Amino acid sequence: MKICANPWCKQSFEITQDDLAFYDRVSPVFAGKKYLIPPPTHCPDCRQQRRLAQCNEQNLYPGQCGLCTKRTLTQFPAGSGIPYYCRECWHSDKCDALSYGREINFSRPFFEQLAELKRSVPSLALDVQGELVNSEYIHFAGSSKNCYLIMHADFCEDCMYGYGFKYNRSCIDGFYNLHCERCYDCVDVLKCYGLVHCQDCANCSDSAFLRDCIGCRNCFLCVGLRNAEYCFNNQQMTRGEYEKKMKEYSLRSYRQCNECAAERKNLEARHHFKFFQGNNVENSSGDHLNNCKNVHASFDCENVEQGKFLYQVVTGAKDVQDIYQYGLNLQQSYESAIVGENSYHLLFSYGGHTTSDLTYCWYAERCKNCFGCVNISRAKHCILNRQYSPEEYEVTAGKLAEHMKKTGEWGEFLPMSISPFGYNKTTAQQYYPLKKSDAVKSNIRWDDTELPPPKATKVIPGSRLLDNSNDVPDDILQWAIQCEVTGRPFKILPQELRFYRDHGLPPPRKSWQQRHFDRFAQRNPRKFWTRSCAKCRKEIRTTWAPERPETVYCEQCYVQAVY
Numbered sequence: 001m002k003i004c005a006n007p008w009c010k011q012s013f014e015i016t017q018d019d020l021a022f023y024d025r026v027s028p029v030f031a032g033k034k035y036l037i038p039p040p041t042h043c044p045d046c047r048q049q050r051r052l053a054q055c056n057e058q059n060l061y062p063g064q065c066g067l068c069t070k071r072t073l074t075q076f077p078a079g080s081g082i083p084y085y086c087r088e089c090w091h092s093d094k095c096d097a098l099s100y101g102r103e104i105n106f107s108r109p110f111f112e113q114l115a116e117l118k119r120s121v122p123s124l125a126l127d128v129q130g131e132l133v134n135s136e137y138i139h140f141a142g143s144s145k146n147c148y149l150i151m152h153a154d155f156c157e158d159c160m161y162g163y164g165f166k167y168n169r170s171c172i173d174g175f176y177n178l179h180c181e182r183c184y185d186c187v188d189v190l191k192c193y194g195l196v197h198c199q200d201c202a203n204c205s206d207s208a209f210l211r212d213c214i215g216c217r218n219c220f221l222c223v224g225l226r227n228a229e230y231c232f233n234n235q236q237m238t239r240g241e242y243e244k245k246m247k248e249y250s251l252r253s254y255r256q257c258n259e260c261a262a263e264r265k266n267l268e269a270r271h272h273f274k275f276f277q278g279n280n281v282e283n284s285s286g287d288h289l290n291n292c293k294n295v296h297a298s299f300d301c302e303n304v305e306q307g308k309f310l311y312q313v314v315t316g317a318k319d320v321q322d323i324y325q326y327g328l329n330l331q332q333s334y335e336s337a338i339v340g341e342n343s344y345h346l347l348f349s350y351g352g353h354t355t356s357d358l359t360y361c362w363y364a365e366r367c368k369n370c371f372g373c374v375n376i377s378r379a380k381h382c383i384l385n386r387q388y389s390p391e392e393y394e395v396t397a398g399k400l401a402e403h404m405k406k407t408g409e410w411g412e413f414l415p416m417s418i419s420p421f422g423y424n425k426t427t428a429q430q431y432y433p434l435k436k437s438d439a440v441k442s443n444i445r446w447d448d449t450e451l452p453p454p455k456a457t458k459v460i461p462g463s464r465l466l467d468n469s470n471d472v473p474d475d476i477l478q479w480a481i482q483c484e485v486t487g488r489p490f491k492i493l494p495q496e497l498r499f500y501r502d503h504g505l506p507p508p509r510k511s512w513q514q515r516h517f518d519r520f521a522q523r524n525p526r527k528f529w530t531r532s533c534a535k536c537r538k539e540i541r542t543t544w545a546p547e548r549p550e551t552v553y554c555e556q557c558y559v560q561a562v563y
Helices: 017-026 044-052 110-118 239-246 254-269 390-407 427-431 436-441 474-478 494-502 512-522 555-562
Strands: 061-064 071-074 137-142 148-154 160-163 172-178 184-190 193-196 199-202 205-211 217-223 229-232 272-274 278-282 286-296 298-314 317-327 334-340 343-347 350-353 356-359 362-365 368-371 374-377 380-383 458-461 479-482 529-532 539-542 551-553
Touching: 017 317, 017 334, 044 298, 044 317, 044 334, 044 427, 110 362, 110 374, 110 390, 160 494, 160 512, 172 298, 172 512, 184 193, 184 512, 199 205, 205 254, 217 239, 217 254, 229 239, 272 555, 343 350, 368 390, 380 390, 474 479, 474 494, 551 555
Parallel strands: 137 148, 148 160, 160 172, 172 184, 184 199, 193 205, 205 217, 217 229, 272 551, 278 286, 286 298, 298 317, 317 334, 334 350, 343 356, 350 362, 356 368, 362 374, 368 380, 458 479
Antiparallel strands: 061 071, 334 343, 529 539
């Protein structure tokens, strides 16, 4: 047991023999000598907080490429001091990251030198990968077509306002929709079609207001069903009865949608929930795990084998620990964020694609054997963006590792104080909220930048929108709608309005970011509590807090009750 070194925390946490074996297994070797990674000094949550403090996933700004001056959306606000290029210029011959290379100063802390390099080497305006077609405004995403403002997303088509989208088509307003089509405002749905306002569902279709349903179709306002059809309010009906009942409901009505959402909450209060969400898992613990084996204390992972303290690692990973986001065949990596796509042995790095053997790097593509490099592509044997011969690299990397041991930096992730983003604009604020005064006191950047309102012929409060989407005129495309929660104006796009009309849905009255935060709030926190199964009283570790009113069963009791 250790005590977390974060002065805000001081919680105790456990380091197991398996953890120590993993640290030994992934420790780098330079010039024939292994530089052991020490046990972490921070608890899992505080380690995750440091990684998230480097990620601005939701706050995007208008800007222009520093090379071709083309207008582009960017993750960096004006005045950030970070130079950035559009994707085309960044990958062109005109951008040479190694021209910014510098010697190591062994009389100064390494993180200071890395932060200075970050402020000089041009970054990508947006972090995107793969082939993109008509998808200029997506971030931490790739290989998509006709998509707009989707984040942590890959292999999507005709999608908007989604987070954690993978292999989706024609989906809008979702949080963790995997392999889905024509879904709207859904949270944690897998292999579903035509769902509206649903959560925690798999293999369902043509339904609305479902929660914790599997293999259901043509169902409305149901919770906890399995392989059901033509059910309303958890009551079985004939097809004729169901179709007649559905004529009483119109998803085009904003008012009626809110009433149905409240009614589903009443159903959930009488439902029993399993202590974790997951499918096809073996010897694993966490929440929202799919096709995982030997994965522990992890959340929102898919197709992962042998891992721990993982968050949003999907589409394949093996033998990894302390990773935030990505995957796609990521192996033997530790304490990194936004890394993956056939990458191997990444340590304490942020942003890595098709790379291997990186240590303390800050965004790299198709690189190998690099240490302390920033925004590099197709490089080998570089330190602080300076080219070395293979032999020089091995010796110098070892000297730098020894230097970092002396400064206390070796084995620690990039500190929050050198993040290029204000803490309040990063994902860390979502999971680990801080007050501005506390952040400033701890030398953590804060950003009060606000975007200018969109240009519009007029601004109308969301509450003044007509209730039924059939009555909303085309003029809405020229208006700005004032978000009901934040008061900030936002606009509806033509393709967005077309989706609402085609699917019989009312236009939203909240901004796309507020809708994202609302869906985020529907999910359980990434935290474990000990409580008893409501039926057999067996002790369980779960993300359902003991004071919450929901009925929670262990897996055995849940299966008996549902099936």
